[in-house]
Amino acid sequence: MPAIDVAQSANSGKKLNRRKVRWWKSRTFDFLQFIALIAFVVWITWRSAAAMDYRWQWYRLPKYFYRIIDGELIWGPLINGMFVTLEIAAWGMVLTLIIGLITAILRLSDSFAGQVLARTYLETIRNTPLLVQVSIFYFVLQPILGINNPLWTGILALAFFEGSFASEIIRAGINSVPRGQWEASSTVGLSKAKTYIYVILPQAVPLMLPPLTGILVNLVKHSAILSFVAVFELTTEARNLIGDTFMSFEIWFTIGAMYLVVTITLSTLVGVLERRIGRGR
């Protein structure tokens, strides 16, 4: 997310001083530079692969996306894997927001027990590796809680991880609403809960959206870790395919590109949504 921010501001900066630019700072030169860079990377990759005697077999790839059998479209493992990844990210985001909101409200509350609970959760999640957390969910909590679906165990584990970051974003958003809003709300008779719903969150959510996009992107990326607990998301499918076909270069490049397409699309969509909300006032 910060990387995207920087890229955007760099772009708009360029737009601003577009007049009077030297040729080496011009758009065209930028573009040529970019093409040259890509060409260089491709060349290096190709050269190293050649040195390793790697046999490129891109032509075998399409059928792992989709096949048409008897005029019927059948998705291949890569697309199916991507759907599972999106499913993880979607449900994960819903749970992340719930966990994040509850944690943020607990931390902002006057309740000592609530604050201790929230702090314990945050410190535990932040100071242990994600891989260990997923393992605990999968090997310890799943049998205890009796969840018999590794997909949901995985989603839960990811949501608890990302929820700790979301809670900070939500807390910062809530804190940025001035105290006078709380006071005005209570003088027109609203309880604390109603003040959150009708006064604080409507003002805080637009501020939270940009950083929360980063969480959504992280969910897409971090879902790859679930490949190690037998969830059939994109990375698992890719690893299985490589096992079957030995096309490791092609497939790793391909799923890398697929993750990129998904995350950039998501960021763009949220950007549009944000501008909509911004215009609504």
Added chain:
Amino acid sequence: MSDGTGKQAMIQLRGVNKMFGDFQALYDINLDVYQGERVVICGPSGSGKSTLIRCINRLEEHETGEIIVDGIRLDDDTRKIAEIRAEIGMVFQLFNLFPHLSVLDNCTLGPMKARGISRTEAQKLAMRYLEKVRIPEQAGKYPSQLSGGQQQRVAIARSLCMSPKIMLFDEPTSALDPEMIKEVLDVMIELAETGMTMICVTHEMGFAKTVADKMIFMDEGRIVEEATPAEFFTNPKNDRTKLFLSQILLH
């Protein structure tokens, strides 16, 4: 507690002390405000005027002493506090309108969500008060599209929509450009004429002379002088009051 006519005081403060950490903001405050009475509080900045009126609707919690509003004693019982807050309207120096809501929705939020009045009823109510403060035509706008004076009048209408028994004003005109002060004071004078119980922190001495039944001067967390306007302006007893008045009237 009663005045000459035997009426019960609407607001009673007895020996109220208020601390902010180690700093004592209010010392032994005693005050009675009767139904329909208009009290104006003035005093130098930092003397505890805001703290005093914020204790009355419990935006601040006092440490010792007693505050009784309309027969209800303010303590830790949150249900009572909600009950009292609903009876006390408050107008802030910086308006504190809800920026994400239209003027109309600012006014209907409390009646609808706290009182459970239907939307149409709440809107009717809101329009009635927006007419009273003379900005019904701005109902559909957002606060940021209004001038400071208009925003403050919306804030007054928003409070009145809760049909409060008491209105508190905390320097309602001190954030306004001079040309907008009058439009807000006019609305407050009209409100005073309806018999509303009012406590106003303000340095608008013209307004004070017009509406006040009682003047209060505060300094360093204490009520230093309490008098009728006639006495207060012509014959103040306390030296600090005299100094303050001479400074403010020079302006």
